[in-house]
Amino acid sequence: MADRANNFPPLPRILKIKPCFYQNIEEEIPAPHQLLVRRVYILWMMYSGTLCANVISCIAWWAGGGNAQNFGFSLLWLILFSPCSYTCWFRPLYKAFRADSSFNFMTFFFIFFFQCVLAVIQAIGIPGWGTCGWIATVTFFSQNVGSAIVMLITTLLFTVVTALMALILLKVHRLYRGGGGSLQHAKEEWSTGMWKSAPVREAGFNAVSQAAQGPSLPQYPAAVPSYPDNSHW
Numbered sequence: 001m002a003d004r005a006n007n008f009p010p011l012p013r014i015l016k017i018k019p020c021f022y023q024n025i026e027e028e029i030p031a032p033h034q035l036l037v038r039r040v041y042i043l044w045m046m047y048s049g050t051l052c053a054n055v056i057s058c059i060a061w062w063a064g065g066g067n068a069q070n071f072g073f074s075l076l077w078l079i080l081f082s083p084c085s086y087t088c089w090f091r092p093l094y095k096a097f098r099a100d101s102s103f104n105f106m107t108f109f110f111i112f113f114f115q116c117v118l119a120v121i122q123a124i125g126i127p128g129w130g131t132c133g134w135i136a137t138v139t140f141f142s143q144n145v146g147s148a149i150v151m152l153i154t155t156l157l158f159t160v161v162t163a164l165m166a167l168i169l170l171k172v173h174r175l176y177r178g179g180g181g182s183l184q185h186a187k188e189e190w191s192t193g194m195w196k197s198a199p200v201r202e203a204g205f206n207a208v209s210q211a212a213q214g215p216s217l218p219q220y221p222a223a224v225p226s227y228p229d230n231s232h233w
Contacts, residue, residue, distance in 0.1 A: 004022050005022070006019035006021055006022050007019055007023060007024070008022070025038055025041070025094075028094075029097050030097065033097045036097075036171065036172070036175075037093065037094060037097055040090060040093055040168055040172075043161070044086055046160075046161055046164070047081075047082075047161050048078075048082040048085070048086075049157075050158055050161050051074075051077055051078040051081060051082055052078060053154045054074050054078070054122075054130075054131055054132055054154045054158075055071070055074045055075055055078055056150070057132040057151045057154040058070045058073075058074040058130060058132060059071055060147040060150040060151060064143065064148070065143055065144055065147075066140065067128065069130070070127075070128065070136075071130070072130065073128075073131075074130040075130075077131070088115075089108055089111045089112040089115055092105075093105075093108040093172065105176050109176075112165070112168075112169055113169065116162065120162055121133075122158050123155070123158040123159045123161075123162045125137060125155060125158075127139070131154075131158065132151040132154040132155055133158060134155055134159075136155075
């Protein structure tokens with residue numbers, strides 16, 4: 001584990017800023033759950049892309065006679081929510097499946113629920129909040145049709161992303177409860193400090209395996225998730 005260089009986000013080598021995380025779904029996530037984790041990662045990229053599209057739509061909104069405040073807020077939401085969404089809900093889910101951590105599952109559920117609420121608000125599109133949602137787009141058709149059409153594209157993206165987030169939340173919750181997870185398990189991990197020692201357990205397991213078997217493919221942690229394989233959704 002100590003020899004693994006961080007690889008995310010992938011930054012050019014000429015920059016002095018280095019990647020902050022190590023991410024390898026094929027290597028670290030048990031096979032039955034790799035597809036789900038990959039889909040959540042794609043969902044994060046879709047959300048970040050929607051925030052980028054929202055900035056462009058807010059420029060069109062501004063050019064069509066809208067308020068410049070919307071463009072300022074849209075830029076702020078992109079800078080703030082794109083990295084925070086990766087750190088605050090994708091990484092907890094990644095670590096939860098990697099080490100079968102109830103604490104990380106609960107962290108994901110808590111933060112991702114508020115992410116879903118935020119996505120609903122963004123899809124609604126309250127004027128002056130910097131998001132091109134349904135209210136802002138429909139009301140702007142009477143003022144500038146061209147700008148409203150550009151705004152409509154972002155509105156549809158927000159709607160699709162919100163629906164996918166709701167599906168992901170239900171899917172992960174069903175897997176977690178089906179595997180016997182509960183809030184009590186998360187409390188036990190918190191009280192004993194096990195939520196912080198998961199990387200240590202993984203490193204120790206890998207070191208023992210490599211010493212006994214010699215060079216081999218990367219090993220999963222000793223305690224891998226045992227959630228039901230119910231991937232058809």
